[in-house]
Amino acid sequence: MLRSEVNLGSAVTDLQHQMASSDTVCIVGSNSTDVAPADTDASVLQAPAGLISYEPDELMISLFAGTSIADVNIELQRANQRIVVPDWGTIGGAIATRRNGLRESHHLTLPNNVLRCTVIAADGSLYQGGGQVVKNVSGFDLVKLVVGSWGLLGLIVEVTMRTEPIPQVSQWLQSVDPTASDQVNHLYKPAVITHVNEATFVLLEGNEQDVNQEISRLNGFALCDMPKLDRSLQMDRLHHLSHDMPHSIERSIRKQFDPSNKLNKHIATQRDLLT
Amino acid sequence: MSGVVHTNTAELFLVGQDASNMMGDPAGVCYPTSTAEVQEAVRWARAKGMTFIARGAGTGLAGGAIPTAGSLVICLTKMNQIRSIDVARRSAWVEPGVLNADLSRRTSRHGLHFAPDPSSQQSCTIGGNVANNSGGPHCLSEGVTSAHILALEVVLPSGEVCILDAENSLFDLRGAFVGSEGMFGIATAIEVRLVQNPPHVSTMVVGFASVHEGAMAVSAIIAHGIIPSALEMMDAPITRAVEEYVHAGFPLDAAAMLIVEIDGLEHSVSHGSLEVKDIVHRFGATSFRVAKSSAERALIWKGRKTAFGAIARIQPNYYLHDTVVPRKKLAEVLSQVSIIAAQEQLQVMNVFHAGDGNLHPILMFDKRVDGVMDRVHRAGSEIVRVSLEAGGVLSGEHGIGLEKRDFMRWMFTENDLLFQQKLRSAFDPEGISNPHKVLPRGSGCADMSSIPPGSWV
Incomplete structure (x- = not known):
């Protein structure tokens, strides 16, 4: 069971001091994502771990960002809930790298499930975006900006996530006939469709009878386990951007948020985002 | 360009207002028909030292479309073409002036629709939905506008045109732009996600003897693990006002009523409806009705979505x-x-x-x-x-605009607001796109201005 850590305020304050007093900072989670090596003289900062609050009836959980996703899901399973994030690394790491898993085709992907986050900025100050409700258009959306920002806009220390009920059944299927792939387009809102080499994989979730009925409509597919995928295939956007040049707005944002180029220099260099 | 900027009093009076109770001070209005013309309008305003504001249908309720500081109003209602529909990918490129309901009507023959459905959907525009990150009843299960925008073509306040999408930047610039209330630039084309029309729908109308019981039933439904596609409440006064002219068969003896809609595949809909029926009765439901036809369902939704019109009766x-x-x-x-x-x-x-x-x-x-x-x-x-x-927030779907900008400090610290301003500055360093909105006055982060007549905060 996850320990409730409501008294980690001092750990956050310590991190703020370290951030303010360091010239170069490398932000890490559990090092589950491969990136270029950080500068050896960088201060390494890591968010604390622990549960802040969990309200199953509100479908909402608040955590320190260093909490491991595996631990979060164990906690959530007790209330028959889950967060839809691949089950490795820390929650802060998943948010910073926008590690969505395969659910690109699903409307409620990771960015839409982060309701609030608190960030230590490059100058050591705290800023917060979002709120502890499921719907919110109060002010500019710093949450969307921080999700997938690779530590270039600060260290995420606290997050509130939307949780969801675990569906009655989840079943993966794999195409065994290459001409069968198109059939997945006629399914009603499958949770995942993904293509690996020649095969099409589909994840059906929901009511057991519905899932069985959908399966019976698929010819040339066989039940299978969750496909084993190279982790780097799962939304490692840093390596999959179509342009080498950064967007002009990205540089402006970096300049506003980290004027002294302190944060995750190794990643900023890779994306040519030093200003 | 100056040839197509209108300055007659009647037009300025019209574009000086939106659906809030405020009145702005526009200096001119133009009606571009292409991205290039929007770009030209922005450059023209810049050259004149003017600020500018994009405008859709003007249905916003928070004063986001009220022109301040003698802005040029760039009215996008003539950019109303659906440029392309990609049925296989379930997406479409549309211009900002396309009406929300028109998009769903035009894609219905492909079995698709645009999920956000504000009550103003017959008249509000997709561009306005992007600016406000609009919601609507069916955003409960589908998510609000941001979850349905794949990419944007934007004229930046500098006059440059750029694309914001998932492939060309590390930061989610698309996500940051949606809901920025016209202060980061003007969206001139929008790639929307289209959602499959549900094969089965069950729409239930439930009466309660008290608002309290109705509200408890709402929490219980969600806590039970059911995410309806919509879960709406109306209290007795509005139910009566609506029923008198829509005749949707709403329970007139109830203190509160819920509209609960569940959609999806056959069994999840039938099981979900049974569970809802069970839960609402446990919380003291005094009446329970399921729409028996799509016409009956449409009438229920007409009652819900035209509720504001009924107020004129009171x-x-x-x-x-x-x-x-x-x-x-x-x-x-x-x-x-x-x-x-x-x-x-x-x-x-x-x-x-x-x-x-x-x-x-x-x-x-x-x-x-x-x-x-x-x-x-x-x-x-x-x-x-x-x-x-109670732990809530300032706005769920109408936005901050002018209406709530001075409440922002009630919810955010000065530093939170400073970082919101930094984001704004990255898109609009001079603060010329829809100035004076969202960020509170009197801090380092607000655009300097006087208050438009009629604004009250």
């Missing part, structure tokens, strides 16, 4: 509020709202997205009565205060 003016509270606090905050209205001697009705905890108290009044606006505004800020005290 009072000539209304002020529609928009805050969000945790679902478990719904009953408590609703009772505080009715106390606040009583204290200010105002009639109040509630019709809102209960499943999201998104309240919409409607204060009704006759603005010809002396001093009534002061009471309306006092009640409004009290409603905001009690919502925040």
Whole structure:
């Protein structure tokens, strides 16, 4: 069971001091994502771990960002809930790298499930975006900006996530006939469709009878386990951007948020985002 | 360009207003028909040292489309083409002036629709939905506008055109732009996600003897693990007002009614409906009806979505509020709202997205009565205060605009606001795109300005 850590305020304050007093900072989670090596003289900062609050009836959980996703899901399973994030690394790491898993085709992907986050900025100050409700258009959306920002806009220390009920059944299927792939387009809102080499994989979730009925409509597919995928295939956007040049707005944002180029220099260099 | 900027009094009067109670001071208005013309308008305004504001249908309720500082109004209603529909990918490129309901009508033959469905969907534009990150009843299961925008073509305040999408930047610039209330630039083309029409739908109308029981049932449905496609509440005064002219068969003896809609595959809909029926009866439902036909369902939704029109039967003016509270606090905050209205001697009705905890108290009044606006505004800020005290937020779908900018400090620290301003500055360093909105006055982060006549915060 996850320990409730409501008294980690001092750990956050310590991190703020370290951030303010360091010239170069490398932000890490559990090092589950491969990136270029950080500068050896960088201060390494890591968010604390622990549960802040969990309200199953509100479908909402608040955590320190260093909490491991595996631990979060164990906690959530007790209330028959889950967060839809691949089950490795820390929650802060998943948010910073926008590690969505395969659910690109699903409307409620990771960015839409982060309701609030608190960030230590490059100058050591705290800023917060979002709120502890499921719907919110109060002010500019710093949450969307921080999700997938690779530590270039600060260290995420606290997050509130939307949780969801675990569906009655989840079943993966794999195409065994290459001409069968198109059939997945006629399914009603499958949770995942993904293509690996020649095969099409589909994840059906929901009511057991519905899932069985959908399966019976698929010819040339066989039940299978969750496909084993190279982790780097799962939304490692840093390596999959179509342009080498950064967007002009990205540089402006970096300049506003980290004027002294302190944060995750190794990643900023890779994306040519030093200003 | 100056040849197509209109400055006649009648047109400026029209574009000086939106669906809020405020009036702006536009210096001119133009109606571009292409991205290039929007770019030209922005450059023209820049060259004249003017600010500018993009405008859709003007249905916004928070004053986001009220021109300030003698802005040039760039009205996008003539950019109303659906450029392409990609049925296989379930997406479409549309221009900002396309009406929300038209997009779903035009894609229905492919079995698809655009999920966000604000009550104003017959007249509001997709561009306006992007600016406000609009919601609607069916955003409970589908998510709000941001979840349905794949990419944007944007004219930046600098006059440059760029694409914001998932492939060309590390930061989610698309996500940052949606909901920026026209202050980051002007979207001139929008790639939307289209959602499959559900094969089965069950729409239930449930009456309760008290608002409290209705609100408890809402929490219980969600807590049970059911995510309806929509979960709406109407209190007795608005139900009566609507029923008198829509005749949707709403329960007139109930103190509150819920519209619960479940959609999806056959069994999840039938099981979900049975579970809902069971839960609402446990919470004291006094009536329960399931729509038997799509015509009956359409009538129920007509009743819900034209509720604001029904208000004219009671009072000539209304002020529609928009805050969000945790679902478990719904009953408590609703009772505080009715106390606040009583204290200010105002009639109040509630019709809102209960499943999201998104309240919409409607204060009704006759603005010809002396001093009534002061009471309306006092009640409004009290409603905001009690919502925040309950752990809620300023706005769920209408935005901040001019209406709530000075409440931003009630929810955010100065540093939070500073970082919001930094984001704004990255897109618009000079603060010329829809100035003076969202960020509060009097801090380092607000655009300097006078208050437009009619604004009250």
